[in-house]
Amino acid sequence: MKILKIAAILLLAVSSAFAGAAMRVRTFVDPKPQTIKESISFTEASGTANILLIGIDDVDGGRRADAIAFATIDIDHKIVRVMSIPRDTRVQIPGKGWDKINHAYAYGGVEKLRETVVNFLGLPVNYYVLVNYDTFPSIIDLIGGVEVDVERRMVYNDYAGKLFINIPKGFQKLDGKTALHYVRFRHDALGDIGRVKRQQEFIKAVLKKLQTPAMIPKIPELAQKAIEMVNSDMTPAQALQLASYLADLSGENLHFFTLPGKAAYISNLSYWIGDTTEASAMLTGLPEKQAGETVSGDQVLKEQPEPSPDRSIDVESLIASVTTPVSVLNGAGSSGLGKEAATALQKIGIDVVHIGNAKHFDYRTTSIQVPEKGAEAVQKTAQALGEIAGVGKNLISRSPAVPHVTIIIGKDSEKVLQRLGGLVRQ
Numbered sequence: 001m002k003i004l005k006i007a008a009i010l011l012l013a014v015s016s017a018f019a020g021a022a023m024r025v026r027t028f029v030d031p032k033p034q035t036i037k038e039s040i041s042f043t044e045a046s047g048t049a050n051i052l053l054i055g056i057d058d059v060d061g062g063r064r065a066d067a068i069a070f071a072t073i074d075i076d077h078k079i080v081r082v083m084s085i086p087r088d089t090r091v092q093i094p095g096k097g098w099d100k101i102n103h104a105y106a107y108g109g110v111e112k113l114r115e116t117v118v119n120f121l122g123l124p125v126n127y128y129v130l131v132n133y134d135t136f137p138s139i140i141d142l143i144g145g146v147e148v149d150v151e152r153r154m155v156y157n158d159y160a161g162k163l164f165i166n167i168p169k170g171f172q173k174l175d176g177k178t179a180l181h182y183v184r185f186r187h188d189a190l191g192d193i194g195r196v197k198r199q200q201e202f203i204k205a206v207l208k209k210l211q212t213p214a215m216i217p218k219i220p221e222l223a224q225k226a227i228e229m230v231n232s233d234m235t236p237a238q239a240l241q242l243a244s245y246l247a248d249l250s251g252e253n254l255h256f257f258t259l260p261g262k263a264a265y266i267s268n269l270s271y272w273i274g275d276t277t278e279a280s281a282m283l284t285g286l287p288e289k290q291a292g293e294t295v296s297g298d299q300v301l302k303e304q305p306e307p308s309p310d311r312s313i314d315v316e317s318l319i320a321s322v323t324t325p326v327s328v329l330n331g332a333g334s335s336g337l338g339k340e341a342a343t344a345l346q347k348i349g350i351d352v353v354h355i356g357n358a359k360h361f362d363y364r365t366t367s368i369q370v371p372e373k374g375a376e377a378v379q380k381t382a383q384a385l386g387e388i389a390g391v392g393k394n395l396i397s398r399s400p401a402v403p404h405v406t407i408i409i410g411k412d413s414e415k416v417l418q419r420l421g422g423l424v425r426q
Helices: 003-019 031-041 103-121 134-141 176-184 191-210 212-230 236-246 276-283 315-321 337-347 374-391 415-426
Strands: 047-061 062-074 079-085 091-092 097-100 128-133 146-150 156-157 161-168 170-174 231-232 254-258 262-268 268-272 326-330 354-357 367-372 396-397 405-409
Touching: 031 236, 047 103, 079 191, 079 276, 079 405, 091 103, 091 268, 103 128, 103 276, 134 176, 134 212, 146 176, 146 191, 161 176, 170 176, 170 315, 176 191, 176 326, 315 374, 326 337, 337 354, 337 405, 337 415, 367 374, 374 396, 374 405, 374 415
Parallel strands: 047 128, 079 254, 326 354, 326 405, 367 396
Antiparallel strands: 047 062, 062 079, 091 097, 128 231, 146 170, 156 161, 262 268, 367 405
16 A cells, blocks of 8 residues: 555656646756666666665554565666565565565564565665655545545454445545545455555556646645655655656556465465566566466466576676676575585686675575676676676676675575586586
């Protein structure tokens, strides 16, 4: 539910552009891809900035992540994809083991949830946006309510939590309080998955409303409300520049979908079992199926064929591009894994200056981290190392925590080592 409040902030920038209110911003913000890349953190190889959207709820005095979404912004092509992650998604939480993803925030706040999502999706998170729903009703009331076609009557009474939902079926205008009930409701056959779909439809309705001329006089107040309900590690200047760049985002370049997968019961608990391979493809725009279509049960977690070494790559040229120090970290916990990977790299002619353990051993997928202020040679080293080890471009990211280009060997180590071994025999 909280993702729609984040969307409201982004959509506010859209409405500002339609109203002409963004013109003054553009006098000092140049909304071009290169300007954006100079201002914000992004993944060099893919040209995307990934943002973790977190909605928190206050339950019995405790804070939990009630809604989670992963947004990726293709800077060069100005495409935004937002994937909702059901809160019952089964993941490995670093240091805690298998659990539902919404518990990660309770265990360690934003950083623990961020770490969990990175490991689960195998994709970097450049920024987070954290919101709560305290001001959500007032925002909806401020824009005059939102028109929604309610697909079925929604009734739910929680006397302990003082939540009473009773929304009739049919086309109607929802005020702030009723809209909050609409996006919170999940007590039907589809549960959280149904709720996520309603949230996405609601976002589209808010977008439509914000782009009407009647919203122009309300932009300053809406902006103030947006500021009140957001916490982020993105600076105001970065947020303003990104909002200005996305202000004329077309509807066809804004995509919403849900983490593909299936429901399952494990140890008498209900989970959503996500298909991370399909999710990664959808976030990069590769799949043929329509956004929002989930995969069938027999497609989920299917065994992938073992990759054979790509003997068409020019290994000598790639090795020649590795001109800066390389470190190897064990991110899977298997004894001797770091040394084994380092030895495999050294056999094909890559110098390894450091071998060690990652901060935790829950890395699903092998990834590469690059010093945040690395020069061009560092970037070339990272890209060449990625091709050699079979690490996708979307798994190469900047990090202030590493002094050298660092490959973190994950739980897919067997495939990585097999590839490196194949290259040795060329």
